[in-house]
Amino acid sequence: MVGNGKSREFLHPLSVRIWHWVHAIAIVLLVLTGIQLRFPDLVNWFGTFKRAVNIHNIFGFIVLFDYFLWFGFYLVKKELIKQYVPTMKDYTSGIPTQSTYCFARIFFGDRPPFESTRREKFNSLQKTTYFGIMFVLVPLQIITGVLLWDLKRFHFIVEALGGVRIVDAFHIIVAYVFASFLVVHIYLSTLGHTFFAHFKAMIVGYEEREIAEVEPEETVPRQDFD
Numbered sequence: 123m124v125g126n127g128k129s130r131e132f133l134h135p136l137s138v139r140i141w142h143w144v145h146a147i148a149i150v151l152l153v154l155t156g157i158q159l160r161f162p163d164l165v166n167w168f169g170t171f172k173r174a175v176n177i178h179n180i181f182g183f184i185v186l187f188d189y190f191l192w193f194g195f196y197l198v199k200k201e202l203i204k205q206y207v208p209t210m211k212d213y214t215s216g217i218p219t220q221s222t223y224c225f226a227r228i229f230f231g232d233r234p235p236f237e238s239t240r241r242e243k244f245n246s247l248q249k250t251t252y253f254g255i256m257f258v259l260v261p262l263q264i265i266t267g268v269l270l271w272d273l274k275r276f277h278f279i280v281e282a283l284g285g286v287r288i289v290d291a292f293h294i295i296v297a298y299v300f301a302s303f304l305v306v307h308i309y310l311s312t313l314g315h316t317f318f319a320h321f322k323a324m325i326v327g328y329e330e331r332e333i334a335e336v337e338p339e340e341t342v343p344r345q346d347f348d
Contacts, residue, residue, distance in 0.1 A: 132328045148181040182267045191251045216246025266293040
């Protein structure tokens with residue numbers, strides 16, 4: 123309770139907040155340097171092509187180590203499955219409900235069907251999305267990135283996977299998915315009880331929420347019968 127009809131819900135410990143912002147900055151820089159590497163004749167944001175390659179590699183390894191820190195943290199806390207693995211209920215009712223709210227009902231002023239807590243931070247739509255990203259796309263991007271980083275050392279693996287073009291194609295496709303996800307992620311982050319509520323929570327660790335007022339129940343006057 124913080125007064126003025128508001129309460130604080132602590133959501134993100136300091137370690138998770140640091141991980142999130144390091145990961146976010148690294149992904150953004152990987153996307154930007156990747157664009158220059160893909161279109162060197164059109165984009166020159168980081169100077170020379172070699173400098174863009176070096177920056178790309180540095181932040182690629184930051185994502186690699188950051189990923190293992192994230193995985194280890196939730197594994198030790200025994201929250202990895204609970205927080206990130208969707209259940210059948212998430213698929214059958216949670217995702218349709220949350221999708222309808224995010225893309226339609228919110229514009230009619232409806233209250234959100236889900237509010238984050240420390241024990242359950244993600245709604246069904248978030249949980250399913252993050253499961254695909256953290257357990258499929260990030261590992262795939264890390265593996266293909268490491269293979270492309272040193273083709274001479276890993277040439278036998280690259281050839282076994284179909285060659286440089288195949289590995290590079292997967293790396294680029296996943297990069298486009300991440301770029302698209304950033305846009306959607308920023309939009310969904312604005313759907314808190316205020317525009318900046320989710321952003322603030324990832325900085326200070328908690329959200330301030332309005333305490334719903336409970337209307338008093340009507341009482342029926344007591345009648346005595348003689």
